[in-house]
Ligand SMILES: [Zn+2]
């Protein structure tokens with residue numbers, strides 16, 4: 352896709368309001384042609400182009416190839432270096448990835464590295480915080496101010512001759528692998544030139560484009576966040592199904608150089624399966640994988656965070672350090688005056704409202720004005736965890752010294 356060039360010293364077009372006179376200057380016409388005008392023309396051409404079964408099958412096969420060009424090639428190999436590929440595999444991925452019509456490897460990977468580095472900020476090229484449609488494709492349709500571009504290091508890509516070759520001839524890659532090659536196979540194979548162009552060419556790349564765009568929009572908007580909820584990436588099976596396994600996006604943002612996006616065997620990640628198969632064939636090496644221990648740590652920490660959030664919403668009683676301290680004699684005196692106070696483990700509880708509801712009946716009355724620690728913890732009945740929780744909501748004070756301490760009684764100290 353085309354880069355936007357700044358113009359003179361005037362404010363960049365993206366900083367100016369859209370008017371009837373300047374709206375066409377806001378549009379990035381190269382991108383708009385490739386992701387809207389040509390695909391929409393393909394949709395219209397469907398009315399004059401019957402779909403033949405071999406062409407449909409070929410379109411599906413070529414969808415998998417070109418989709419893998421993006422997911423296994425552009426994304427996991429070049430943007431994240433999650434494995435190494437020999438020259439034949441790199442050439443294949445550069446060709447079919449070019450056929451997905453989503454920009455050159457160099458352009459795509461630099462944007463994607465910026466997306467990971469500045470996720471959800473102004474420098475994230477497709478920040479979902481600017482709206483779901485913006486993150487889906489408006490960031491390519493509208494010209495962007497280069498001032499806001501998040502810069503990334505792509506020196507490694509500049510040293511890969513396959514990447515440089517594809518970037519320098521990118522227009523030819525779109526034409527050949529986006530349209531001519533799928534048309535040629537259908538035309539030479541079963542005489543369906545037009546169907547090959549419309550279905551295996553244009554509509555197929557429309558689908559691959561929209562599926563990839565869903566990773567930037569839907570995967571930052573829909574689903575669970577089992578590893579970290581500080582940023583927007585989410586895991587969802589629907590996004591995984593349309594993107595050859597790229598939908599486990601919360602995991603991916605946490606562990607970006609892992610060659611897997613789905614870590615469970617039953618999750619849909621054909622990109623991972625393909626990379627694994629290429630390794631068996633000797634085409635790929637050095638598949639990177641985070642240790643299960645590190646992954647589990649992230650998952651447990653997020654679970655703990657969720658639990659803590661639930662915990663603070665509940666009434667656990669006044670914290671002990673905020674309770675007033677009372678002497679043993681005052682406790683006994685207040686209980687004699689009619690307050691239903693009971694001391695358990697050094698903490699005074701006011702059970703006035705609870706006396707009638709106590710499941711153990713009147714036994715509770717025999718504990719008023721006393722230290723009932725032993726009675727509560729098994730002396731009479733070993734109370735349940737729920738009873739402990741309920742009791743904590745009735746806390747009103749803490750006994751000085753934790754119980755009946757003679758030297759702290761006022762009359763005792765007066766005698767001394
Ligand atoms: Zn993302």
Ligand SMILES: [Zn+2]
Pocket residue numbers: 426430431463467603607
């Ligand atoms: Zn990524």
